[in-house]
Amino acid sequence: MQGASTAERPKTPQAVFDRVAPYYDALNSVLSFGMDRRWRRETVAALGLVPGARVLDVATGTGALAVEIARATSGAVPVTACDTNERMLSVARARTDPAMRSVSLVRCDAASLPFDDDSFDAATLAFAIDDMPDRAACIGEIRRVLRAGGRLALLELSQPDHGVLRTGYRAYLRVFRAIGRLGYEHLEQEILKYRGAAAIEALLAEGGFVAYQTRSLSGGIARLHTADKGRGPS
Numbered sequence: 766m767q768g769a770s771t772a773e774r775p776k777t778p779q780a781v782f783d784r785v786a787p788y789y790d791a792l793n794s795v796l797s798f799g800m801d802r803r804w805r806r807e808t809v810a811a812l813g814l815v816p817g818a819r820v821l822d823v824a825t826g827t828g829a830l831a832v833e834i835a836r837a838t839s840g841a842v843p844v845t846a847c848d849t850n851e852r853m854l855s856v857a858r859a860r861t862d863p864a865m866r867s868v869s870l871v872r873c874d875a876a877s878l879p880f881d882d883d884s885f886d887a888a889t890l891a892f893a894i895d896d897m898p899d900r901a902a903c904i905g906e907i908r909r910v911l912r913a914g915g916r917l918a919l920l921e922l923s924q925p926d927h928g929v930l931r932t933g934y935r936a937y938l939r940v941f942r943a944i945g946r947l948g949y950e951h952l953e954q955e956i957l958k959y960r961g962a963a964a965i966e967a968l969l970a971e972g973g974f975v976a977y978q979t980r981s982l983s984g985g986i987a988r989l990h991t992a993d994k995g996r997g998p999s
């Protein structure tokens with residue numbers, strides 16, 4: 766595992782999400798060779814959901830993870846999925862309406878969630894923490910709306926654990942330059958400036974989360990981080 770880096774990861778501008786929204790899922794699938802579906806399944810499994818648990822998917826984008834939670838739990842778990850980007854949400858709406866009645870979509874800023882304290886049993890945040898203008902505020906808000914002991918699963922792109930694979934992967938990342946017209950060229954830099962699991966662990970610990978665990982997925986191309994809301998004061 767690589768250590769923490771202090772380098773700032775470039776954020777994806779909202780204008781890029783506006784532009785890529787209709788192709789976002791297909792691009793994810795192609796660029797990850799279909800592995801993104803497995804990563805989402807692993808993320809849902811890490812929450813250990815029981816029927817009736819209330820889940821919040823923050824920065825849901827096109828709703829893929831929210832839908833995976835609904836599917837994996839056969840609709841027995843109500844999912845609230847939120848994002849600030851209307852175009853991404855409109856793709857999520859088309860995908861969840863009308864069959865996925867257990868998924869509700871809300872447009873809001875993750876730094877100011879319009880939900881009551883302690884109102885969710887679990888939360889997810891996938892491929893989005895470094896797009897947040899204020900990461901600490903986002904984590905603080907997720908903590909506030911989770912009940913004590915509630916779990917956060919955070920999924921992120923990272924870099925392969927082993928040197929040879931890492932070198933090959935860095936070469937592969939140049940493919941993002943080829944789809945620069947969509948505004949995806951910065952994704953190469955975003956992945957290269959990966960700050961390491963220690964940076965996520967520190968962010969979560971500072972935000973009042975405990976019992977941090979992490980594991981690499983697909984040899985380290987993605988990383989799943991989990992932590993629980995501590996039982997201290999909100």
Ligand SMILES: C[S@@+](CC[C@H](N)C(=O)[O-])C[C@H]1O[C@@H](n2cnc3c(N)ncnc32)[C@H](O)[C@@H]1O
Nearest residue numbers: 824825826848849850853874875891892893896
């Ligand atoms: C790379 S996409 C990830 C989408 C989705 N979670 C997934 O797994 O594919 C990042 C998302 O974060 C959202 N986002 C960025 N800043 C946000 C904010 N302040 N509040 C809520 N969502 C935000 C973007 O609009 C975008 O949909």
